[in-house]
Amino acid sequence: MSEWMTPIPFRELMTWITTEYQSEGSVFGVHRPYRAGVKKLPIFGETIETPFGPAAGPNTQLAQNIVAGYFAGARFFELKTVQKMDGAELAACISRPCILAEDECYNCEWSTELYVQQAFEEYVKAWCALKILSRVYGLGDPSGFVFNMSVGYDLAGIQGEKIDSFLNGMIDAGETPIFRECIRVLKEFFPAEEEYIDAITPHISGSVTVSTLHGCPPDEIERIASYLLREKHLHTFVKCNPTLLGYETARTILDEMGYDYIAFDDHHFNEDLQYKDAVPMFRRLLALAEEHGLEFGLKLSNTFPVDVKAGELPSQEMYMAGKSLFPLTTAMAARIAREFDGQLRLSYAGGADYFNIDKLFGCGIWPITMATTELKPGGYQRFSQIGDKLDALDFAPFTRVDVEGVEALARAARSDKYHVKAVKPLPRRKLYEKVPLIDCFTAPCKGGCPIGQDIPEYIELCRQGRYASALRVITEKNPLPFITGTICAHRCQSKCTRNFYDEAVQIRSTKLVAAERGYDELMAELAQPAPADSCAKAAIIGGGPTGMAAGYFLGRAGIPATIFEQSGQLGGIVRQVIPAFRISDAAIDKDAALVEKMGVEVRLNTKAPSVAELKVRGYTHIFFAVGAWKAGRLDIPGNVVPVIGWLKDLKAGREVPLGHVAVVGGGNTAMDAARAALRAGAKSSTLVYRRTKKYMPADAEELELAIRDGVTFLELVSPLEQKNGRLLCEKMRLGEPDASGRRRPEPTGETVSIDCDTVISAVGEQVESELFTSNGIHVDSRGIPDFQTNLENVYAGGDAMRGPATVVEGIADAQAFANAVIGQARTFKMPPHAAASRESALAKKGVLCESAKCEGDRCLSCNVVCQVCADVCPNRANVVIRLPDGRHQILHVDRMCNECGNCAVFCPYDSAPYRDKFTLFLDRKGFEESVNNQGFLPLGGGKVLVRLAGEVFEADLAGDNPLPADIEILILTVLNQYAYLIG
Incomplete structure (x- = not known):
């Protein structure tokens, strides 16, 4: 892998855009275009069709990032910060990976990693692309978006030739080679629009946000802003650091909200701009702006510097943003709004997202920019829903900030469920498997389920109202739908991709809905299975969930099975111990009836005979499924x-x-x-x-x-x-x-x-090991045996093999036992239309839900469309390739990747797609540097240089070659159908 990004030439950029749009209706993987209405808001002497967009950061660094954001709905673009340190010098200072957005967001990068001239060219290319796309694709008014520059971090650097040329070019790019090239290319692509293209304004930006590093003295901030207002005649916002709140306030807010683990001391608070110095400075700058007929305001806020304590990123310090920054930033906004009686304009960044953007806008705080939300699954597509939400609000020019409104918002943020940190640490979201090189799309909920329940399928069937079909899918692998639908530990929900949107799909409760509404129909059609052509006969010791499941699986296969249960009812600990307010006897009874419907013999109030006696009675296989009834010992005196x-x-x-x-x-x-x-x-x-x-x-x-x-x-x-x-x-x-x-x-x-x-x-419940040792079964130091014990055809599962286990783990063990008895795993034909369509799955991407008619509307159908790595890549370096047979594959494009690591955070596998997916290389240098990436480099004439399974070789696609068929087809498809990716 190479961390160097190579900008895409404008002709290739437009080829990519137009080809993808014509074939897929999408642009850079964004499938739902936002088409603006007639509303507009004035700002900086320009207009925006909706008052939000990406903040200065990874989503405004390259032209394709900006185009993707616009296509999805953004209309205000805070371009990534430029400074005198750039290119290789800056890149050498940035640790990789540099982004961690799993929950609250952290990063350890701060400015464009391109050279300043390259950054300028990217912004001009994006500007020209948006001017034509808005018109020819009917996305909105070509004058309905604004580019806002971001510069830092000292006056000398800003006045230097490098940044001064950048500012001058952004103010008027008309005579620059890149602007002339863009105009020429656009005429070639859209000859019918030549007159319009000639009229595209070269005035890329007339506004700037001053980004100050922590520790920048107040007089330096004022000098920079004064220079930009007075000398450059730019509308100017000053970005404020959250340290303006003061250490005690920031620490108290974060601690109260569950972020007590976030580590920082007071040195930034002492070194940064102080509130007492800030207020008079802002008053002076406001007066200066009014004197020159310009707009002045504050951008709230910068990211928040914290210490790396748990190896979150490979740096010593990192910058916090997202959900935890929102309460800090709204507290800043409230304080400043009160100080200035709402008269000072506030722009906003700091945890803005779909759930709060209308509240911010309603307080008169705009434009609103964001970075964390589009770094999460759904990516840029999240902008479409935000745009739609704002469309429903009244638009009016800025007059003042609603002081009382923002104070109420700041108070509410401290208890808002979308911003408070969960009491317990986040569970592991990833699967343990490594990502396959191809055919990697997966539903992580299914992968996280011990029995591999076909979750998206039964949720889709429930969405369709086909509850009996859903229950058939469930009971194929899970014969206890009422018990698991009520008390399952639902590890599947911790893997659900929607956790990164709002909250997990309620998988367990959907299972219970299917059970309750499909049970009667399913029971009416079930008949006792015919006997199998087998001499096997199984004894199951214990009638709890594990034993019940084992009986069901064996009975369904026609294998005679007897459950020995010493109490008077099936259900074990679930029946006898778990309180009725958690699960009713009626629910357990229905699962028991399912088991008995399979012809299982149930002997209640019966202590199981010994293993030796059971074998004498003709039982060929024995399964210990007893519960953990032995109390753990709390060795203290008293009651x-x-x-x-x-x-x-x-x-x-x-x-x-x-x-x-x-x-x-x-x-x-x-x-x-x-x-x-x-x-x-x-x-x-x-x-x-x-x-x-x-x-x-x-x-x-x-x-x-x-x-x-x-x-x-x-x-x-x-x-x-x-x-x-x-x-x-x-x-x-x-x-x-x-x-x-x-x-x-x-x-x-x-x-x-x-x-x-x-x-x-309530400490350390155990299984009574004497039950095993008295039968000659070996146990470990905990007193429990292996799944397959030392005795022939004698097994243990559930609590008996794991110690206290979940119900679904017991079901998994029961299925493993049944497979051992039967000699093979069962095959199952999924009901028709159990999978959502690709179109409906794509339609849910980027859509956050405050409510839904049913969980099927919230399920992202990851079994049909995953491509999370493509969604979350700011640079669009993970691309979805459609093969001739209709399958979709992920291709990593090396030249567009800066190793930010964001795709590694959200890939459901224990993998990093930017390292582990098949990679397209731009040149031999990149190929040779990336010794761990499997992939290919086009050599021309149908030949490619390939790295695969540790071997490097040339392959001739026109003749015989050693490539596996799937890889060969993928490469050919890229060369023939996606040539714009090659460079």
């Missing part, structure tokens, strides 16, 4: 009861100890007990844990429900003794991470006590 027994007694209606209850533990079972205690009439229910909520193993959803129910949390304590209605605990502090990845709790020697009559121990 301590094990959680499993306490919950079981409570659910059975037996009297249980209550009073002031303390539950020790941090898992889902602990949450159940704490919530159940309150419902049972406990005077109080306190969850006691030696770490903090952040490190509790409970699912985030269960933790939130416990908080909502009123459970009290006593964190960073270790219980010592329960006595006389009190629980004595030692205070802990968090040390370095241990083997689990969580910070190790360390004793402090201090103590605290709380009211407590009953301690419920």
